[in-house]
Every structure is written in C-alpha cells, then in structure tokens.
Amino acid sequence: xxxxxxxxxxxxxxxxxxxxxxxxxxxxxxxxxxxxxxxxxxxxxxxxxxxxxxxxxxxxxxxxxxxxxxxxxxxxxxxxxxxxxxxxxxxxxxxxxxxxxxxxxxxxxxxxxxxxxxxxxxxxxxxxxxxxxxxxxxxxxxxxxxxxxxxxxxxxxxxxxxxxxxxxxxxxxxxxxxxxxxxxxxxxxxxxxxxxxxxxxxxxxxxxxxxxxxxxxxxxxxxxxxxxxxxxxxxxxxxxxxxxxxxxxxxxxxxxxxxxxxxxxxxxxxxxxxxxxxxxxxxxxxxxxxxxxxxxxxxxxxxxxxxxxxxxxxxxxxxxxxxxxxxxxxxxxxxxxxxxxxxxxxxxxxxxxxxxxxxxxxxxxxxxxxxxxxxxxxxxxxxxxxxxxxxxxxxxxxxxxxxxxxxxxxxxxxxxxxxxxxxxxxxxxxxxxxxxxxxxxxxxxxxxxxxxxxxxxxxxxxxxxxxxxxxxxxxxxxxxxxxxxxxxxxxxxxxxxxxxxxxxxxxxxxxxxxxxxxxxxxxxxxxxxxxxxxxxxxxxxxxxxxxxxxxxxxxx
Numbered sequence: 001x002x003x004x005x006x007x008x009x010x011x012x013x014x015x016x017x018x019x020x021x022x023x024x025x026x027x028x029x030x031x032x033x034x035x036x037x038x039x040x041x042x043x044x045x046x047x048x049x050x051x052x053x054x055x056x057x058x059x060x061x062x063x064x065x066x067x068x069x070x071x072x073x074x075x076x077x078x079x080x081x082x083x084x085x086x087x088x089x090x091x092x093x094x095x096x097x098x099x100x101x102x103x104x105x106x107x108x109x110x111x112x113x114x115x116x117x118x119x120x121x122x123x124x125x126x127x128x129x130x131x132x133x134x135x136x137x138x139x140x141x142x143x144x145x146x147x148x149x150x151x152x153x154x155x156x157x158x159x160x161x162x163x164x165x166x167x168x169x170x171x172x173x174x175x176x177x178x179x180x181x182x183x184x185x186x187x188x189x190x191x192x193x194x195x196x197x198x199x200x201x202x203x204x205x206x207x208x209x210x211x212x213x214x215x216x217x218x219x220x221x222x223x224x225x226x227x228x229x230x231x232x233x234x235x236x237x238x239x240x241x242x243x244x245x246x247x248x249x250x251x252x253x254x255x256x257x258x259x260x261x262x263x264x265x266x267x268x269x270x271x272x273x274x275x276x277x278x279x280x281x282x283x284x285x286x287x288x289x290x291x292x293x294x295x296x297x298x299x300x301x302x303x304x305x306x307x308x309x310x311x312x313x314x315x316x317x318x319x320x321x322x323x324x325x326x327x328x329x330x331x332x333x334x335x336x337x338x339x340x341x342x343x344x345x346x347x348x349x350x351x352x353x354x355x356x357x358x359x360x361x362x363x364x365x366x367x368x369x370x371x372x373x374x375x376x377x378x379x380x381x382x383x384x385x386x387x388x389x390x391x392x393x394x395x396x397x398x399x400x401x402x403x404x405x406x407x408x409x410x411x412x413x414x415x416x417x418x419x420x421x422x423x424x425x426x427x428x429x430x431x432x433x434x435x436x437x438x439x440x441x442x443x444x445x446x447x448x449x450x451x452x453x454x455x456x457x458x459x460x461x462x463x464x465x466x467x468x469x470x471x472x473x474x475x476x477x478x479x480x481x482x483x484x485x486x487x488x489x490x491x492x493x494x495x496x497x498x499x500x501x502x503x504x505x506x507x508x509x510x511x512x513x514x515x516x517x518x519x520x521x522x523x524x525x526x527x528x529x530x531x532x533x534x535x536x537x538x539x540x541x542x543x544x545x546x547x548x549x550x551x552x553x554x555x556x
Contacts, residue, residue, distance in 0.1 A: 013513040024373035026366050026524045028517035034063075034362035035421075035512045039354040046353060047292025048389035048396075049084055049205060049259030056288055060266040060386050063365050068372040069268030072383065072405050080265040082388050082399045086203035090253035095223075097130075097230045098246045107227055109189065109200050110252055111220045123219050123250035128152040128182035130231035130245035135159065136186060144241055149180035152248040153218075154228055156236065157188045166320070167192045183250065184220045187228045187236060193320065198295060205259065205392045207399060219252060263289070265396045266386040267405055270372055272535065274379035281383040281406055282535045283414040283492075284367065284527070285397065285483050286360030287390030290353025291506060299347035300508055303339045307332045309503035314429070316505025318476070348508040355502070355510050359421030361386055363524045370528055378535035383411065387483045390418075397483035401490060408490060412540045413448060415531055416484035416496045420523045421515040423499030430500070436463040436523060437498045439470045439478050440485075445493035445541045448534070452495060455529050463526065469498070473556055476501075480554035489554070491547035497527060 017036035020029070038059060044052030061078035065071075073079040089110045095102045102108060131151035133144055137158040157165035167188040178184055200222070228236040232245040266288060272278030294300065311328050312321045324332075352358070368384050371377070383406060387396030401408065422428055423435045442449035456462050469478040479485060484494040499519070504510040534541060 013515075015511075015513060017512070022366075022369060024370055026370050026521055026528065028521045030366055030369075031362055031520050031524070032512070032515075032517045034365055035354060035358050035515060035517075038362055039352040039358040039510075039512050041350050041352065043352070045292035045351040046288065046290040048082070048263035048289040048392050049086070049261055050292060051261050052292065053263060053289055053388065054261045057264045057266050057386070057388065060288060060361065060365070064266065064268040064368065064384070067268075067365065067369045069270055069368055069384065072267035072269040072385075073265065074405065078266050078268055080267055080400060080403075080405060082263040082265060082396050083208045084205045084259055084263050084389060084392070084395060085208055085256045086205050086259055088203040088255050088257075090255055093250075093252045095227065095251075096249040097227060100230055102224075102227055105201075106224075107189070108185075108221050108223045109197065111200060111222065123152075123183045123252055125150060125182040127247045127249040129247050130154055130228075132156070132228075132232060132239045132241060132243040132245070133178075134241040136188075138241070141241075145178070147242060148178050150182055151244070152183050152185065152231075152250075153178055153181045154185045154187060154223070154231070156228075156239070157186070157191060165191055167196070178218065181218045183218045183248075185223045185227075186220070187223055187225055189222045189224045192222060202295065203255075203257065205263075205389065205395070207393075207395050219250075263388045263392075263395065265388050265400055267400075268368065268384045269406075270368065270378070270382040270384070272379050272381040273377035277379045277535075278381050279410055280380045280540070281411050282378070282380055282531050283383040283385060283411050283487065284364055284417070284531055285385045285387055285414060285487075286364050286417045287357045287388070287396065287483055288361050288386040289388050289391050289396075290356060290358070291351045291391050294349040294351065294508060296349075299349040302346045302348045302509060304332075304336060305507065306503065306509045307335050307339075309507065309509070314503050315501035316503050316507050316510075318501045318505055351506065351508055352511050354512045354515055355419050355421040356505060357390070357418045358512070359419060359515060359520055360417030363417050363420060363520060363527070366521075366524050367528045367531070371532070378532050380412065380535040382531065382535065390483055394481075394483055394486055397486035401486045408492075411487065411492050413445075413534050414484055414487040414492050414494045415527055416482055416494060417498075417523075417527065418482050418496065419498045419500070419505075421499065421517075421520050422502050423519055424516055427502050427514075427516075428500040430466060430468070432464065433519070434461060434464045435466065435499060436526075437466045437469050437500050439467075439482075439496040439498070440488060441470075441495040442545070443470075443479070443494070444488060444491060444545045444547070445543050446545070447542045448493045448495060451533055451541075452530050455533055456526060459526065461522070463522070469500075477556045479556050485554050489548050489550040489552075491543060493541050493543060495530070497523060499523070 022030040046056040135156040160166045389395035423431045484496045488494045
C-alpha cells in the first residue's frame with residue numbers, strides 16, 4: 001500500500017443496523033440503534049420544509065413521548081412550527097452601470113438571505129455610486145466604513161498563499177457589518193465553484209418575520225469583474241480601497257412560495273424535582289435537520305468521493321479542494337481498485353447527516369432517557385429542544401428564542417450539541433481518543449466554563465478540551481454558526497460541544513457507519529453530568545460578562 005494511501009480499508013460499521021430496545025443507561029449500542037434509524041435513507045436527508053424533515057421530527061417526538069418527557073411545544077404538542085417561505089430572485093432582475101445593462105446569472109447573482117450573510121433582499125437605493133472597500137479578508141479602516149454609507153460597496157476576492165484569487169472568505173461574509181451600504185458585492189462570480197452557483201440559483205428559505213427585519217438591510221451579490229471594471233473605469237486588480245466609481249442602478253425582484261411541508265422544532269420537558277427551582281430550565285439542544293437530497297442529474301460514486309475527499313477536502317465542505325498531484329490521483333485510483341475488489345460501486349444522492357447533526361439529535365434522546373428514567377431527578381427542569389432549519393440559517397433556534405414556549409428569562413443555560421460523532425486522529429485534525437472541542441463556555445459566564453472543566457477533570461478518562469474554534473476572529477466562525485448563539489444573544493450562558501470537521505462534512509458520505517459510538521457515548525455522559533450540575537446549583541449561573549445586543553450581528 002502506498003504510504004499516502006487514503007485509508008479506504010479503514011474499519012467501518014455495516015450499512016444497516018437492526019433496531020433494538022434502548023435502556024436508561026447511556027451506551028454506544030443505544031446511540032448506534034438510534035442513529036441508524038434517524039440518519040436512514042428513508043428520512044431523505046431531513047431538509048427543513050420537506051416530507052423527510054416531517055418524518056424525522058415525528059420520530060423524535062415519538063421517542064420523546066416514549067421516554068416520558070412532557071410536551072413543550074405548541075397547543076400541548078411536542079412541535080413548534082417554524083414559519084418559512086422560499087424566496088427566489090425573479091428572472092427579470094438586472095443591474096445597470098453607466099448605461100450598460102448586465103444580466104442575471106451571467107454577470108451577477110444576488111445572495112438573498114443566505115444564512116451566512118447577514119443581508120436582506122433589496123438594494124437600498126435605486127442608484128448608488130460604486131465604492132471599492134478592498135479585498136475580502138482585509139481590515140476595514142474607520143474611514144472606509146464611514147465612506148461606505150449609501151454606496152454600492154464592492155469587495156475584491158481574497159488571495160490565497162500563492163496570490164491567487166479565491167472565493168473562500170466570501171463564505172463568511174465581509175470583514176465588518178455594513179448596514180449603511182446600499183448593497184454589498186463580491187467580485188468573485190467567475191471563480192466560485194459550480195456547486196456554489198447551483199446553490200445560489202435555488203430558492204432560499206427565510207423566516208416570514210425575518211423579511212421585514214431585513215428589508216432595510218442591504219442585499220449582497222456576487223458580481224463579475226466586468227461589472228467592477230465598468231463601474232471603476234479600469235483594471236479592477238489595480239484599485240485602491242476608497243476608490244469611488246460610477247453609479248450602479250439595480251432592479252432586483254424576488255418571489256416567495258411556501259415550503260412543501262412544515263419546518264418544526266421538537267420540544268420536550270423533564271420537570272424538576274425541587275418545587276422552588278422547577279420553574280427554571282437548563283436547555284439542551286441539537287438541530288434535527290440536514291441538507292436533503294443532492295440537486296443535479298446524477299448521483300455520486302460514493303467510494304470515489306470519499307477517497308478523493310480524504311486527500312483533497314479533509315474537512316469536507318468547510319474548505320475548498322486542495323490541489324491534487326498526479327501521484328495522489330494514482331493513489332486514489334489504487335485505493336479505489338482495492339475497494340472494488342471488496343464491493344461493487346455504490347451511487348448515492350442523499351445527505352444523511354449522521355454526524356451533522358444526527359449525532360447531536362440522538363445524543364439528546366439518550367441523555368433525556370437517562371435523566372427521565374434515572375434514580376435522581378434534577379432540581380431544575382430540563383428543556384430539550386431539537387431545532388429545525390438550522391441549516392437554513394438558525395431559523396428554528398431564532399424562532400424558539402423569540403417565541404419561547406417557556407419564559408425566556410427562566411432558561412439558566414443552554415448546552416448545544418452539533419457534530420459530536422467523530423474526532424479520531426485519522427479523521428479530524430487535532431483529533432484523538434480524548435478529543436473534544438468547546439465553544440462559548442466562558443463568553444457570558446466564566447462559572448459555566450469552569451464548571452465544565454471541573455466535571456471533566458473528575459472523569460476516569462478526561463477529555464482534552466480544545467478551544468481552537470472559540471478564538472476571537474477564528475475564520476470558521478463557529479460561535480456564530482450554530483443554534484447556541486440565538487440563546488447567547490439574550491444573555492443566556494451557553495456551551496457548544498463538537499468534535500470538529502471531517503471529510504464527510506456536508507457530503508453524501510456522512511453516514512452512521514463512520515461514527516465513533518464509544519466516543520460519542522462519553523461526550524453524552526459528560527454533557528449529562530454538566531446539565532445535572534447546573535440544574536442542581538443552589539444559585540443561577542453567574543453572568544459576569546457583558547450581555548450582547550440581541551439584534552446586533554454576531555461577531556466571532
């Protein structure tokens with residue numbers, strides 16, 4: 001075997017696993033049983049607003065009822081509907097620069113309310129002068145920020161280490177909020193991957209209440225270098241930040257249609273045992289949705305994709321492909337030939353989301369069963385929320401925290417689980433048998449962060465907690481990208497547990513056979529113990545850090 005082999009022969013569980021009764025104790029076997037059911041092809045990728053999502057939330061509600069939790073949703077049910085509509089850009093939309101008209105798709109693509117960009121769906125002025133603010137990733141000076149007001153702000157593409165333009169950083173938005181701009185454009189249209197272009201062509205869901213909130217926030221767009229050069233009258237690459245160009249006139253229209261099926265949160269409550277404290281809640285959360293079925297004419301060769309990603313995309317969709325050498329391609333082919341001797345080709349088009357976030361969803365069920373059927377009930381109540389539409393833009397958690405089914409100020413903490421099923425050294429950068437990433441645990445309450453570390457140290461095999469994703473300004477932006485943030489913005493202490501990115505992230509290969517169930521069971525036990533400790537404190541967690549403005553953009 002070549003030394004750079006992509007480990008196609010690594011151990012993996014079977015494609016299917018028989019169901020079995022679960023027990024009150026947290027166990028790898030229970031988690032395996034639950035996840036094979038929850039991340040099965042029959043769930044059709046659990047995309048919010050589809051029948052697959054309805055099936056998945058129905059499964060969670062049935063299990064929550066069987067475990068013995070009380071309904072915590074609407075009208076005495078376990079469900080809370082998350083109201084969404086699907087917005088799309090109308091084909092008649094256009095941009096005009098100096099009398100030259102530019103066409104939708106060929107010259108520009110609006111990004112209407114994509115979750116990762118905090119912008120609206122309208123240009124805020126009929127005509128606004130172009131304004132070059134620099135490349136994505138550059139620091140914006142106060143002067144540049146001040147001059148951007150009322151302008152059609154244009155960013156050039158980021159540059160990689162070799163000085164080559166890359167679309168990577170547009171994924172996480174501009175380097176600073178620009179609420180006073182007329183529009184925000186990224187001159188990256190020619191270099192974005194085809195799958196990104198396909199994604200932007202699709203209708204994009206949005207909370208119905210969010211439309212009005214974001215109507216007065218500028219639209220963001222991808223534009224071609226031709227538009228930028230027309231606007232600035234010369235070579236785009238030679239522009240200096242602060243350059244003002246010709247007015248850009250936009251005629252952007254959109255349409256709205258309801259989703260095929262409701263998006264739903266699933267909410268269950270375990271009442272506390274202490275009469276004085278049961279009116280307070282320790283919230284535990286995970287997201288029940290994933291990204292559905294691959295759009296396109298063909299399914300993907302499963303083994304080829306997984307082998308390729310091991311070398312070219314070791315963190316899956318999180319980062320763009322690395323260049324692959326001829327020697328590496330030969331290694332991938334060698335590995336594929338080895339796999340073909342073991343099994344026939346298998347095509348796939350369903351994003352099962354076993355780790356993202358099937359792992360968190362079934363772990364919540366496991367923790368709920370352990371607490372509901374255990375000997376000692378927590379003093380405070382436990383609030384379990386399986387948030388819907390996280391992949392659409394944290395819609396489920398946004399809706400729940402703005403329309404909570406318990407008083408919002410009664411929630412003393414929120415513990416979020418998202419992608420906790422992997423983490424081995426061969427699977428995740430910085431991984432290992434005791435690897436665990438933690439985000440946000442001290443951002444509002446240093447007491448919560450200290451409590452988690454104290455509980456972890458008492459365990460027979462303590463986790464090596466890594467705070468890499470919690471660093472201020474970290475480019476992964478994880479503090480802002482998961483459901484816990486919607487609680488933190490209201491001053492509720494949070495902690496986000498994860499085991500990091502891997503080659504199967506947002507790929508059709510994220511399936512139950514690659515999950516480390518023993519490791520996941522240990523994470524589950526740690527989170528259960530943290531939740532119990534918070535629930536049994538003789539005081540509410542002390543919030544000793546500044547509370548954010550709940551309506552301000554999140555900052556990593």
